[in-house]
Amino acid sequence: MTIKMLRAGLRAFRCLSGRAARRAAAALALGALATAPGYAQEPWPSRPVTIVVPFAPGGNTDMIARLMAERLAKAFGKPFVVDNRGGAAGLIAAEYVARAPADGYVLFMSTMTQIVTAPMTNKIRYDPARDFVPIVNIGGNPFVLTASTRNNFKSLDDLVRYGKANPGKLNVGHAGNGGLTQLSALLFLNRAGIQATMVPYRGGAPALADVLAGQIDLYSASVSEVMPYVGTGKVSLLAVSSEKRMPMLPNVPAIAETFPGHEVDTWNGLVGPAAMPADIVARIAAESSKIIADPDFRARLEKVGIVPLNETRDAFAKRIRQDRGKWKPVIEGAGIQVE
Template structure:
């Protein structure tokens, strides 16, 4: 009898909670939504978040407030989002660094699969292969031949050990079969002067920061790291045209904490896709060097898994560690 009474009470409680949850979903958002950015204000991820949040707010009919929580390579902000209540009022703009590369190099206080709910893949940021203007190579093929003819004599710059910049270069080395020495810097901005002067032989940098030097005639761009030519630089060949299948993008994904209700995920995904289809937003993002994307939560989860596997292979093969 006691067991029957407990079951009955549980069923009644669930029945009572259902209308309340439905009402919550219907009223959403009833207060500002916090979008956690796990990097400092003014950076690419922050600028993307602030640009996207304006249009996303319109589609949701509410307010989105960007909350910068930088530190530990994005782990501090990501952890804050993972531990938030799964009510749709805390979201995270994650990147390749936080959800595909970082956990492979450093132990994080969260699991990138089980502690988050994928919502939408919202953008890609390809990089470009830059060399000094007096480099003998005027194409990706010529640079590969040049490196093979000078094994161990060339070097590449990166923004630090374990960053997407380093891994992109190591992926290139692996596919091209060349030996090039790594020179880490504290950010690509610090490497640019040495690249211009010829102290560094190659750098894979973002489009917004690299292309101005190309237009000024200070550097030469050989290719873009997206699988196909980028609409952001249509005249620049894809490196994959020389090295089949080569691809390296910094992707951006919208996530919620684990156990985010499915109806809320669907609503957020729909709003994100509609926002990213807006021509004005797409133009603004292009100015930031970001290609807007769209898709289902499952698409984002698949991208994350594929990218993690790809970079794990490179990290293992090249024995990359942050120690």
């Protein structure tokens, strides 16, 4: 923009008054600055990047976010900081990210819950299809029906017998309405014909802590959450929600062995505000893909029961569309009401 053009613009809005004139002047000044000789936009990242986690510290999603933050910080030479914003099945965090500046400095370690299922069961103030851009889907995992040792459940059959004989007495923890920890438990309870009391938490870590303490009876946990307790006798791992048994838990049966066709899993992926610059999205996706492809990183995921997916933008978006189509009839069929 030349000085001659700037003067012409100033003459054009002299007839404006008040707020309109101030806005026009600001826009014109910014335009002149952006095209002035020697001016360059600030390179990304020039300051720390925040990865918002929708649950309390210590759970599956938090663990993955911290692993990614460590590697991304090394790749880009700037800190990637984890910000835990738990509550309402992660919807508080999702809304925060949807409204954040789309400059690449606020990212979201999302789960299927915030992008797919919880919007079907909760009144929300963001549009999961329009307000986020998929960046990279990191990994997926099934769930494990995890029981307190106080009831001495040794098998899924023990749980089913107790639940049917004691309607409403089982206390089942979950990480919020519409979340996969709730839905996976509800689908099992419905199949088994068990009435239970559902207890919401701000994330998986506090729910699992209460199972360990004997404060609640059951929690449908991510595999990675319970792996540290395998063989300790502190909890009972009754069944996994995958179609078949998992290699890292060979002695834990699949729910499908008792209730054929039962299969539930979830994923964790990085997304950002929808208007993020495409070049920043591409850079984060490319570096993330390299990280997930690294054998050491994959081994760390697999050790705790997470299946590396490494789906970048288009493949990730396709999975989200497919999951919406899959879960909508399931939620409607289960009779879960919008809160």
